[in-house]
Amino acid sequence: MTDKKERILTATEKLLATHGFHGLSMQMVAKEAQVATGTIYRYFDDKDDLLFQLHEYILGYIANKISQNINDSMSLKQRYRTMWLNLWQMSVSGNAPLINQGQFQNLPRKNAHERKVLNKHLFTFVNQMFDEGKACNLFKPLDNEILSTLSLETSCYLARRKINDGLEITDSELNAAINASWDAIIQH
Structure with a gap:
């Protein structure tokens, strides 16, 4: 697994724990993972x-x-x-x-x-x-x-x-x- 993909997954887990599913956006994940929003779509089709x-x-x-x-x-x-x-x-x-x-x-x-x-x-x-x-x-x-x-x-x-x-x-x-x-x- 690449470092970026792992950062995205870790950021998603952290954000879900605090904001829940409905409060989660790809932009929030990108910011938390310190990657561009488009980078997420290299590893994941959608939310x-x-x-x-x-x-x-x-x-x-x-x-x-x-x-x-x-x-x-x-x-x-x-x-x-x-x-x-x-x-x-x-x-x-x-x-x-x-x-x-x-x-x-x-x-x-x-x-x-x-x-x-x-x-x-x-x-x-x-x-x-x-x-x-x-x-x-x-x-x-x-x-x-x-x-x-x-x-x-x-x-x-x-x-x-x-x-x-x-x-x-x-x-x-x-x-x-x-x-x-x-x-x-x-x-x-």
Whole structure:
């Protein structure tokens, strides 16, 4: 990805977090990204294409962050805990404004099939963890997206509550939240 395209995507994310979809214009994005308005159209067909590609860019960012320090020699619980904490750190650091403000889910997306293929590709290691857990009857036999929602996504939600609502959470409570979300997906 070129530096200009990345600046445009980053600027768009920042502006959407503060102005929302209806308040966003290509001129605002150009000014924030420090490029000419016409430069945006070298990389994006229109505003919708910019938002679609922003969605993919953010998913790639999340996939990169969640996979840090993960390796196959770790136990499933260690991998899970590391992924959960990676999401937590990404979210509380403030490096993902749309995620932190809960607006990411409202970004326009391509069709459901394309989205599923992209998610499967980007989050291979997460799916692999869930598949391994189901294969050894550790995890409940649910779709991986459901398992993720019940478990890993709680990290982002709690971080958003911490940032936006001032939720106080101690290290002990954080560990308890990790264990509770793990407990939600394992067989009993």
